[in-house]
Amino acid sequence: MLVLDDGWFGKREDDNSGLGDWFVNEKKMNGSMAQLAEKIHRMGMKFGLWFEPEMISEDSDLYRAHPDWAFAIPGRVPNHSRNQLVLDMTREDVREYLLERLTTIVHDAKIDYVKWDMNRSVCDVYSHVAAQNRNGELYHRYVLGVYDLLERFLDACPDLLLEGCSGGGGRYDAGMMYYSPQIWCSDNTDAINRLSIQYGSSFFYPISTVGSHVSVCPNHQTGRVTPFRTRGDVALAGSFGYEMDLNKISEEEKEMVKEQVAAMHEYYELTHEGLYYRLTGLKKQDFMAWEFVAKDQSRALLTIVKTDAEGNMLPVHTKVCGLAEDKLYRCSLDQEVRLGRTWNRAGLTLHQVLGEYESIRVEFTEVK
Secondary structure: HHHHEEOOOOOOOOOOEOOOOOEEHHHHHHHOOHHHHHHHHHHHHHEEEEOOOEEOOOEEEHHHHOOOOOOOOOOOOOOOOOHHHHOOOHHHHHHHHHHHHHHHHHHHHOOOOEEEEOOOOOOOOOOOOHHHHHHHHHHHHHHHHHHHHHHHHHHOOOOOOOOEEOOOOOOHHHHHHOOOEEEEOOOOOOOOHHHHHHHHHHHOOOHHEOOOOOEEOOOOOOOOOHHHHHHHHHOOOOOOEEEEOOHHHOHHHHHHHHHHHHHHHHHHHHHHHHHEEOOOOHHHHOEEEEEEEEOOOEEEEEEEEEEOOOOOOOHHHHOOOOOOOEEEEOOOOOOOOEEEHHHHOOOOOOOOOOOOOOOEEEEEEEOO
């Protein structure tokens, strides 16, 4: 799937303008959205679009026509964040406008996926249509309004995959997950930082919901340099994807992309429907490890990431979990075959040295 990010609509030249004007900028796109989507579909890929429906720019046709649609306290200069204001989602006319715009674009271009973003907090909560003695209810009714819009939008587009996002995982909750079975886990895409972020997320939400991508290096937030392979292995413990310009990576990395995409398809059922084991915690250690085990216990995938390196390093040793006690399993590292109970009790020792931030995937396959 190819996803087109922010900038395709209205007069959206930067983050100061255009939000709310959900009309395709065909001059910028050099054609219609339907033409672009058809081209992507012909290439054998699905096509997705970024939206931020709940937000509005003051420099937009929508704001000029309906300034009262934005949350703003009369007599005060509204608080801006990311140069934008928040639409009053308690209003039915606001929701009707958004529903018409979103469904029209999705239907006309046969869009397969929508990333529903929300890049600022809600404040200056004041509705121009609500009774002022009920303003204390607005936060609650705002969320109910969002749910109403999502419900009707997805009813109109039943085959659409919706991914939620709010500055990353700011809206990672069960209510939104009812509508968006996939949520962008964090805008921090640094693979080493993601180890703890995804570890913590796994206590509350299924791995299949965790939006996780391979991103550019050095990382745009931390400046850290992490091997391409490691970034791929960490992203495999989530929805998996790429957040980068593939024209700017090396030929060696392009080959890794092919291998990683093949691995994603090979392990998709295992990582999205199998049992997930956290093999390490967040206490001080020099590696993190996790494991997916198939429901029928026929295979398992264990991943290790070296997070620190010192002189005279000891071999990495990790426990193994979830294998059937009386089944034989072959380890992909050295093709050694042991009973599941042996792997479960003895664990796995890596005799090869992993450098800092390097990773390895190990598969256990039932021997029948």
